[in-house]
Amino acid sequence: xxxxxxxxxxxxxxxxxxxxxxxxxxxxxxxxxxxxxxxxxxxxxxxxxxxxxxxxxxxxxxxxxxxxxxxxxxxxxxxxxxxxxxxxxxxxxxxxxxxxxxxxxxxxxxxxxxxxxxxxxxxxxxxxxxxxxxxxxxxxxxxxxxxxxxxxxxxxxxxxxxxxxxxxxxxxxxxxxxxxxxxxxxxx
Ligand SMILES: Cc1ncc(COP(=O)(O)O)c(C=O)c1O
Numbered sequence: 001x002x003x004x005x006x007x008x009x010x011x012x013x014x015x016x017x018x019x020x021x022x023x024x025x026x027x028x029x030x031x032x033x034x035x036x037x038x039x040x041x042x043x044x045x046x047x048x049x050x051x052x053x054x055x056x057x058x059x060x061x062x063x064x065x066x067x068x069x070x071x072x073x074x075x076x077x078x079x080x081x082x083x084x085x086x087x088x089x090x091x092x093x094x095x096x097x098x099x100x101x102x103x104x105x106x107x108x109x110x111x112x113x114x115x116x117x118x119x120x121x122x123x124x125x126x127x128x129x130x131x132x133x134x135x136x137x138x139x140x141x142x143x144x145x146x147x148x149x150x151x152x153x154x155x156x157x158x159x160x161x162x163x164x165x166x167x168x169x170x171x172x173x174x175x176x177x178x179x180x181x182x183x184x185x186x187x188x
Pocket of ligand 1: 075
């Protein structure tokens with residue numbers, strides 16, 4: 001078989017050795033006679049896999065100890081609702097930057113929980129660019145600013161992190177490891 005490479009914005013190519021190890025482990029995890037998905041999530045084996053995954057992530061991304069790492073179900077879309085539910089904290093307004101399809105989905109969901117202040121939008125340019133920093137108009141009432149650092153469908157990417165005094169939220173799941181220098185500056 002000739003292996004193909006997927007260069008799209010979502011799932012990407014993995015090294016052969018990684019796939020082969022996953023294939024082996026799927027039927028028999030480290031000689032236990034069953035897969036990790038069939039074991040109790042409280043077993044020593046599963047707990048050690050989860051701990052190792054967190055440790056590896058912390059090392060790869062240089063995540064400081066005073067930050068928690070949460071592995072959550074529901075994909076990025078569930079965060080469109082989780083974000084206002086968790087970060088409004090009594091406030092009624094949130095800032096959103098609209099750069100295309102994913103921003104619109106985030107805005108539609110947040111509108112169910114709060115007043116969305118459109119801090120910037122590039123709709124007039126058919127979402128072909130990200131706004132410049134001086135186009136962003138933050139609301140003093142806002143609990144946080146949400147922006148989509150990479151609109152993976154429209155192909156629009158921010159080449160900077162908007163600076164806000166309060167709280168910044170961005171969907172970066174598809175490019176998380178390409179942002180390491182920025183991440184370490186933000187996490188300090
Ligand atoms: C920027 C962005 N936000 C949100 C999503 C939605 O992610 P999920 O499919 O995990 O809900 C995607 C998925 O491709 C995305 O690229």
